[in-house]
Amino acid sequence: DVVLTQTPVSLSVTLGDQASISCRSSQSLEYSDGYTYLEWYLQKPGQSPQLLIYEVSNRFSGVPDRFIGSGSGTDFTLKISRVEPEDLGVYYCFQATHDPFTFGSGTKLEIK
């Protein structure tokens, strides 16, 4: 199975600063169709996960442009510029390229 390693495990950020989360895959996430099915989810306290980014860098409907996904192959990054209070929660990367699909272990974003 594909292992997604997320770092850091937790992150404490001042409001207005940038946060960066890394997701490293144990194998390339580029599918045979040329797409890379790497997604990012945010789970806010007491809520279900919500989709932020799909196919590495595409923001889902309604997601602010402060959220920027990048990367290729096995290395991916989610950057959150100008962190706001509503950004707190746990961020998960997820791959849907290889069966079985797998999630990273999560990065908890806290506000200083």
Place this chain on the structure above:
Amino acid sequence: EVQLVETGGGLVQPGKSLKLTCATSGFTFSTAWMHWVRQSPEKRLEWIARIKDKSNNYATDYVESVKGRFTISRDDSKSSVYLQMNSLKEEDTATYYCTTGGGFAYWGQGTLVTVSS
């Protein structure tokens, strides 16, 4: 508005069975691929099952840890997807979510399954 509502969770003894239901509305269910994802008490997320649509022969796939014990199914006439869970183990204790969409765009609120004697 897209809605997914999971029901059927509860406390069950090891070795017993439970069936979860996810009732949906607000999108074209018949062409949607449906998934179940669970979240352990430690907050680890795990994709566990997928069922494709009729044009893909309702093909199913499972994570190894539930193969042979869990069965995903769907009823397009009721816009619902199910998860039959047999031979439950304590490590199956989790909140179970159904989800769908390009990317998992839509999620239910989850239903808690506790396996304990």
